Amino acid sequence: MADNPDNNSPSLAEALRSSRWGENLTAEEWAHVDKGVFERQVAAGGFVCRKGEPVECWLGVIDGLAKMSSDWVTGKTATYTGLPPGAWFGEGSIPKSEARRYDVIALRDSRIACLRRETFHWLLDHSISFNRYLLVQLNERLGQFIGLLESERLLDTDARVARCIAGLFNPILYPGLGPQLAISQEEIGYLAGVSRQRVNRSLKALEDAGFLTVEYGGITVIDLDGLRRFGG
Numbered sequence: 001m002a003d004n005p006d007n008n009s010p011s012l013a014e015a016l017r018s019s020r021w022g023e024n025l026t027a028e029e030w031a032h033v034d035k036g037v038f039e040r041q042v043a044a045g046g047f048v049c050r051k052g053e054p055v056e057c058w059l060g061v062i063d064g065l066a067k068m069s070s071d072w073v074t075g076k077t078a079t080y081t082g083l084p085p086g087a088w089f090g091e092g093s094i095p096k097s098e099a100r101r102y103d104v105i106a107l108r109d110s111r112i113a114c115l116r117r118e119t120f121h122w123l124l125d126h127s128i129s130f131n132r133y134l135l136v137q138l139n140e141r142l143g144q145f146i147g148l149l150e151s152e153r154l155l156d157t158d159a160r161v162a163r164c165i166a167g168l169f170n171p172i173l174y175p176g177l178g179p180q181l182a183i184s185q186e187e188i189g190y191l192a193g194v195s196r197q198r199v200n201r202s203l204k205a206l207e208d209a210g211f212l213t214v215e216y217g218g219i220t221v222i223d224l225d226g227l228r229r230f231g232g
Contacts, residue, residue, distance in 0.1 A: 009062065009063035009085075009111065010062060010063070012037070012039045012062060012111075012113060013034075015060070015062040015085075015086075015113060016033065016037065016113065018176065019060065019086070019088065019175075020133060020137075020172075020175050021088065021129075021130055021133040021134075021137075024129035025123075025127060025129065025130070026127075028126075029123065029126065029127050029130070032119055032122050032123070032126075033115065033119060033123070035119070036115060036116040036118060036119025036122075037113060037114065037115045037116070037119065038113075038114050038116075039062065039111060039112065039113055039114070040111075040112045040114055041109070041110070041111055041112070042064075042066075042106040042109070042110045042111075042112055043106065043109055044106055044107060044108045044109050044110075045105065045106065046105070046106050047103060047104070047105055047106075048066050048104035048105065048106055048110065048112055049090070049100055049103070049104045050100065050103050051070060051071075051099075051100055051101060051102055051103050052099050052100065053099065053100050054099060054100075055090060055093040055094055055097075055098070055099070055100050055117065056116065056117050057090075057114040057115055057116055057117060057120075058088065058089075058090050058091055058094060058114075058115040058117075058120045059088065059089055059090050059104070059112055059113065059114055059115075060086075060087065060088040060089075060112065060113040060115070061083050061084065061085050061086065061087045061088075061110060061111075061112060061113075062085065062110075062111040062112065062113050063085055063110060063111040064085070064106060064107075064108050064109055064110025064111060064112075065082065065083070065084055065085075065106070065107045065108050065110065065183065065187060066082070066083040066087075066104050066105060066106045066107060066110055067079055067080075067081070067082055067083065067104070067105055067107055067190055067191055068080040068081050068082075068083060068089065068102050068103070068104050069102060069103055069104075069105065070101070070102050070103060071103065077193075078193075079190065079191055079192075079193050080102060080145070080148060081144060081148070081167060081191075082107075082164070082167065082168050082187075082191040083104065083174075084168050084174050084177060084181065085174075085176065085177070086174045086175050086176040086177060087173060087174050088137070089104070091120075091134055091137060091138065092138060092141070094117055094120050094121070095124070107187050107190060108187070136172060137172070137173070140170065140172040140173055141173065144167065144170065144173065147163065147167070148167075155231045156231060157192075157194055157198060157202060158201075158202045158205050158206070158230070158231065159230050159231025160192050160193075160194070161188065161192050161194065161198075161199060161202035161203070161206070162202070162206055162211065162227045162228075162230035162231065163227070163228065163230070163231075164188065164191050164192040165188065165206075165212070165219065165221070165227055166221075166224060166227035166228045168181060168183070168191075169181070169221055169224055179220050179221045179222070179224075180218060180219070180220045180221075181218055181219055181220075181221075182217055182218040183218055183219060184217065184218075185199045185200055185203065186199075188203075203219070206227070206230070209226070209230075210222060210223060210226070211223045211226045211227050211230065212227070
């Protein structure tokens with residue numbers, strides 16, 4: 001397992017051992033993980049993975065920011081979720097041996113951890129703690145996408161932006177994030193499916209309501225529960 005940290009971002013080993021799924025692994029299980037994981041660097045705008053390709057690895061964001069989306073033949077794009085540091089995704093596709101059903105695109109230069117398919121299956125066969133983690137992860141992911149469907153069909157733009165931001169602070173799917181997140185209004189727009197100008201108006205409304213503060217280069221969440229309930 002090679003480490004290639006940049007600036008103050010965690011090394012690959014640090015990212016793995018601070019993850020929710022790795023915190024209870026045994027020494028034997030870690031030995032298999034260390035042999036079955038590697039790191040990729042993806043430039044902003046590049047594909048972390050692509051729809052239709054075989055699923056060879058379980059993927060995690062060490063540093064950076066990405067979005068999970070699908071492009072349709074009509075030219076429309078559906079964005080499912082943002083993927084901040086600490087996010088792991090693709091666990092549903094590996095056991096089914098199906099082709100990937102979405103794209104993941106880096107919104108900024110990102111470092112990606114790649115756990116090989118064979119190692120993922122070995123953990124499924126040998127680690128009780130890993131299986132417990134996956135049950136919680138899959139249940140939380142299901143709730144996330146049910147919320148996304150509600151947001152798209154029932155909520156106005158301000159509420160969609162609020163739910164989009166709240167989703168990035170999910171403590172189960174994206175552990176380790178504090179109340180602050182370095183994210184631009186343009187990046188929020190990509191994730192929420194609205195223009196940067198419209199994001200600016202929504203953030204002003206959410207700030208005036210006391211849910212967050214907008215700072216240079218990011219936001220600080222003050223009332224996460226309020227963001228989750230906004231407009232509902």
